[in-house]
Amino acid sequence: MSQNEEVLIPAPAWWTKAVVYQIYPRSFADSNGDGIGDLGGIRAHLDHLQQLGVDVVWLSPIYRSPQADNGYDISDYQDIDPLFGTLDEFDLLLAEMHERGIKLVMDLVVNHTSDEHAWFVEAKRGPDSPKRDWYVWRDGTARPALADGTPAPVEPNLWRSAFSGPAWTKPAGDDQYYLHLFAAKQPDLNWENPDVRDAVFDMMNWWLDRGVDGFRMDVINHIAKIQQDLRGDSTGFQMGPQIHDYLQEMNRRVFAGRDADLITVGEMPGVTVDDARLFTGVDRLELDMVFQFEHVGLDHGPASKFDNVELDLRDLKRSLSRWQTGLADQGWNSLYLGNHDQPRSLSRFGDDGQADDDRADDGQADDDRYRYESATLLATILHLHRGTPYVYQGDEIGMTNAGFQRIDQYQDIETLNWFAEQKASGRDEADLLEILRFRSRDNARTPVQWTPGAQAGFTEGTPWLEVNPNHDTINVETDRSRGDSSVFEYYRRLIALRHESPLVALGEFALLEPEHPTLYAFTRSDDDGRLLVAGNFSGSELEAPLLLEGPWGAGSLLIGNYAEAGAAAVLRPWEVRVVLA
CATH class of the missing domain: 2.60.40.1180 (Golgi alpha-mannosidase II)
Structure with missing residues (x-):
């Protein structure tokens, strides 16, 4: 290279200074009074998102689904569930977002389908079905009886569903079990079958051709299973060695040659910093960023996520710092504290004002003492790290955990299955409810609180999940009326900082x-x-x-x-x- 030859440094990707906003559609806003959020409700509040300043909206699943896991069980990847609207309404929403300069990211759920998907309906016809090998089927395994004489499980291996119970189900009249790492109504696809990959990539291209701007990929590292381990008790259900081949093939067949304005993020339970460097390295052509779970597992005990332990801030700092330094020279961080699967970040990491204590000796009500301060502190800490921040709906006004007191107030399948399993084992119901009050996923799924009025302005009907009782004081209308002292305004300023300052972004x-x-x-x-x-x-x-x-x-x-x-x-x-x- 001559002395006068200029070294060209690639410009940073657009998403290094972008902020993503996650919408959980059934809880965002209801436009037709059926109590379930929908596409019309999202359209009605696009000005809210534009004024906040976000660059991207990620929609949790809106595909046709029996809703066994609130849409993460998909029966048709190329249609909109009637609960949310129609394809025409989706096209209208997409166009209106683009008019406002907001990109739209779809939730890609391709580790599993619904058991009502046409592919699985065909696969269940028997071993000779042309779709049988689109899913993971195995014979049962005989094992010696347990020490107390109880018959041993006969499932192919001892893997457990993330939603409690065995990860295997044998349909009536069938001699084999199918694998479901989540609910029994969510059978896992067999990514080793090239026909499965062809069908998934065709579907992804169909959505990109329709105009969507990328994908958030649900538990995408689970698609690569170590299938030789299916007869043993192993952890081969995630991150098999073929995962990089699958993602690179996806990149070649779906993303290559398309507009560079797309964004891809993979949700990857169990991923390490070293793994993420491979998944997000620019030269590897796999993903733009990953969702890792290390920092949101620090307050989990040894038994499960429902084994609550107190968070030590030093652990949180060490964890996030390790990811910052580990991806500094290769890869990119996604930054989040909450989402649809986590408790409200304000209740978990901050001071939501709901605990009974002695802080109100000056006469100020406990229920709002430090909610604003801790909500804005958490936002600042998150947004000032290096990476792409993700704002979960309602965080921009300081929404909190729901505080439910009865099991019949919950809807989440993970919550209900865990509660039933633990109660059957003899645990005290009051103790279980106290754990759920902090940990259940439904804490993040209560309807967005738009006004102090009936049902928080979310619906004119009966909401699918109860509205948080504190909506009379915590809501968009009340918060934004506070002007410069509102949580919303503070978020807006943080987002503007990332847009304007290369120092904040990079x-x-x-x-x-x-x-x-x-x-x-x-x-x-x-x-x-x-x-x-x-x-x-x-x-x-x-x-x-x-x-x-x-x-x-x-x-x-x-x-x-x-x-x-x-x-x-x-x-x-x-x-x-x-x-x-």
């Missing part, structure tokens, strides 16, 4: 004070500047001398969640400051 990350139990602090830097993020994860004042160290004492406040200036080196309860040097 700056190098460095964690500070890794062993501090309540201070979350880090820097971002590039050739043109540095910024400091410092947040107090507690309801007490915190001495933070680092705010006066080096260049920070003379720096300027870029954004913070207290309106009035406080002491220079003291962070108030749940306060966060972003200081530009």
